[in-house]
Amino acid sequence: xxxxxxxxxxxxxxxxxxxxxxxxxxxxxxxxxxxxxxxxxxxxxxxxxxxxxxxxxxxxxxxxxxxxxxxxxxxxxxxxxxxxxxxxxxxxxxxxxxxxxxxxxxxxxxxxxxxxxxxxxxxxxxxxxxxxxxxxxxxxxxxxxxxxxxxxxxxxxxxxxxxxxxxxxxxxxxxxxxxxxxxxxxxxxxxxxxxxxxxxxxxxxxxxxxxxxxxxxxxxxxxxxxxxxxxxxxxxxxxxxxxxxxxxxxxxxxxxxxxxxxxxxxxxxxxxxx
Numbered sequence: 001x002x003x004x005x006x007x008x009x010x011x012x013x014x015x016x017x018x019x020x021x022x023x024x025x026x027x028x029x030x031x032x033x034x035x036x037x038x039x040x041x042x043x044x045x046x047x048x049x050x051x052x053x054x055x056x057x058x059x060x061x062x063x064x065x066x067x068x069x070x071x072x073x074x075x076x077x078x079x080x081x082x083x084x085x086x087x088x089x090x091x092x093x094x095x096x097x098x099x100x101x102x103x104x105x106x107x108x109x110x111x112x113x114x115x116x117x118x119x120x121x122x123x124x125x126x127x128x129x130x131x132x133x134x135x136x137x138x139x140x141x142x143x144x145x146x147x148x149x150x151x152x153x154x155x156x157x158x159x160x161x162x163x164x165x166x167x168x169x170x171x172x173x174x175x176x177x178x179x180x181x182x183x184x185x186x187x188x189x190x191x192x193x194x195x196x197x198x199x200x201x202x203x204x205x206x207x208x209x210x211x212x213x214x215x216x217x218x219x220x221x222x223x224x225x226x227x228x229x230x231x232x233x234x235x236x237x238x239x240x241x242x243x244x245x246x247x248x249x250x251x252x253x254x255x256x257x258x259x260x261x262x263x264x265x266x267x268x269x270x271x272x273x274x
Contacts, residue, residue: 057193
């Protein structure tokens with residue numbers, strides 16, 4: 001398996017296919033690079049080099065007990081891009097991966113980056129604070145950690161078969177294969193990494209990161225996102241970015257890169273080429 005070893009000794013698994021301008025994908029919690037397979041094949045067919053890694057503690061990367069925070073996530077992404085010597089890359093992040101991309105750009109600069117896309121992403125800040133009154137109460141995330149600790153397998157199954165893909169909505173037609181694949185990816189990773197990751201994606205404030213970014217950024221968000229509510233995420237991120245463009249999808253769920261892959265890929269391609 002292709003891996004790199006970070007400065008703190010963590011092995012990070014990655015996929016690197018094709019030639020051309022690099023499209024770099026960062027996955028959501030608690031998944032893996034496999035969640036991007038459909039999109040990687042699409043961009044590969046359209047003449048791009050595609051790269052995706054398993055975040056530390058996720059998928060095939062080391063199940064380390066430490067470093068499950070946005071600083072380490074961003075540093076690991078930087079290590080992959082430097083190892084592969086990627087230039088003029090377009091970074092695409094979903095959910096927690098969107099936070100990873102934003103923090104990477106703010107922390108490591110934009111010398112290797114042409115554009116970025118954040119999809120159903122956690123910035124600017126998920127948790128409710130005095131400065132972020134529209135956020136979700138802290139006990140929402142405490143409850144997620146409690147469910148993970150009590151029965152991770154059942155928790156992941158319920159999340160995938162319910163709000164993540166909007167399968168709990170009236171008239172929805174759940175795909176068992178999609179649910180199984182989400183559950184499979186989640187159970188490949190480490191419980192400690194996933195528990196700490198809930199804190200990382202919910203409590204990291206990306207406000208100042210967003211303000212620093214100078215490259216064009218497409219912000220894609222569904223207005224029926226039950227995981228990262230639309231009103232306190234996508235529109236706010238787009239306003240904070242210097243060159244942010246918001247694209248809102250009526251009725252799309254949090255997991256729209258999977259359930260609405262054709263639409264997302266068409267819009268991604270148009271943005272990359274534009």
